[in-house]
Amino acid sequence: MSRPASVPVGFERPVLPPIPMNAPLLRRILEAFIANEVRKVGLDRVVLGLSGGVDSSLSAMLAAAALGPENVLGIRMPYRQSSAESLDHAEAVARAAGIETLTVDITPQIDAYFEHFPDADKNRRGNKMARERMTVLYDHSARLGALVLGTSNKTELLLGYGTLHGDMASALNPIGDLYKTQVWALSAHVGVPSEVVAKQPSADLWEGQTDEAELGFGYREVDALLYRMVDLRYSTAALVEAGFAETFVQRVTAMVRNSQFKRRLPVIAKVSTRTIDRDFRYARDWGK
């Protein structure tokens, strides 16, 4: 390690704390979480959408280890424009996890709908696809007596980079407290195929889409910021002092604030003495 000659040994400036990875510990906690939260509601199985991306791949690997591969169903839900590579990657992940897959092409219902609204932009189309996939997952959840397993990571949840009631919908989410960089580290550790871990993240909602191009910054960059902002509670001034551009800090702060609605239940007008979630407060695991 090099340091400026003028700084005497022992007087170096402290290095910024990195995001802890500790893949073996995360794996242990998250597998225990899945087994515990699924079985205590009297079920054994989960169903999840397998996009071929790293997030759903990680959720699938963790679930297969926690519940047994025979208790995990991965559903591939391509639209006609989805990349063939995504489908192949989903299949490779299913093989690695040893889970069964099912393919449901959502093209007919998406196209039928947008025949009525041909001027819909790509965002509307992308959100519609995400929500269509959600309804497919919940239908198979009912069919199989399986919980829908979430695949949204902490970075996208904080940034609001997901579709409300679409890919953000699930019964339980093992990776929702992991930043994308932690998802990468853990994915490599649990054996997600390396081509899936290495590729550019994409929601694959339209051709050539990549998360980082759309967001305008890299995941490693924003994770380093979010970790200090959210987990370590650095102030804006402290973040700028730590070397983050002020405009970047402000932009990300605004994204987190403006997407808060996506992380909450709908707002209920209070008229009674006990309003759901305000002064009617119970754990989800009530009686479990």
Place this chain on the structure above:
Amino acid sequence: MDKTTIAIAQIDPRLGDVEANLALYERHAREARGAGADLIVFPELSLTGYLLKDMVPNVALRRDAPAMRRLAELSRGTALLAGFVEETPEFRFYNSAAYFQDGELLHVHRKVYLPTYGLFDEGRYFARGDRIRAFDAKIGRVAVLVCEDMWHPSTVYIATLDGALTVLCPSASPIRGISEDVDQDDNARYWESLNRTYAQAFSLTVVYANRVGFEDGVGFWGGSEIVDAAGERLAKAAYYESDVLMHDVGHDVARRQRIIAPMLRDEDVDLTINELSRLRGRVVVGGDGEESGSR
């Protein structure tokens, strides 16, 4: 009793289901008795589950409740420390731990320090205990401190001065924070350091009973342990999964420690009281960092 055998039931209770958890208690208590334990310690709120929120009044037990009677009966042969929600005749609710012995309720500790920050919301639902007392049990003089109580060194200090040779700490400690290259979460490490430090600093046995399982995604790390008065870990339960442990504990270790390093003998209680009385009269330090007056 020179040598006692202490067991810990590191269980995963069912949230809000006292009947199911009583069954869990009964099974473990019977097994502990069969194994020759003098005492079995259950985790904090393990008769009810932890994340109770508005369920608190629904799962609360008066000291004369039938369920308390069942626990008392269970304590014949092997004493039992239960974690439960206590309801008083004036309808207050405490996060309490009850020590049963020979078919009787011997002592109740009401948690004093109710964490109400971060993921914790105990101050919203529970009344705060107002005393720390050691008491004489068959296993010797003991004090009960519930979870967060232990994060306040004054509680262990008082228990020690009150003659406790053993601190029993039922806990519902969540998985919180991870670091590189450590096999457990940050909270587990912090607790282990606390338990060992108290055992050494006060020359007493620490019996730490944590729970496991998940409630709404919050996991509990387990890792229950018995640390002797020299700070040596006598027994350790599994991390992150249900377990039981049992170990013999002798007061001879405390005796030796208190001969080798008689800090307790030298402890100046009057000095402490004088200084605390002085601090008690002082107005809280202001935001500008300056003391804003004293009496």
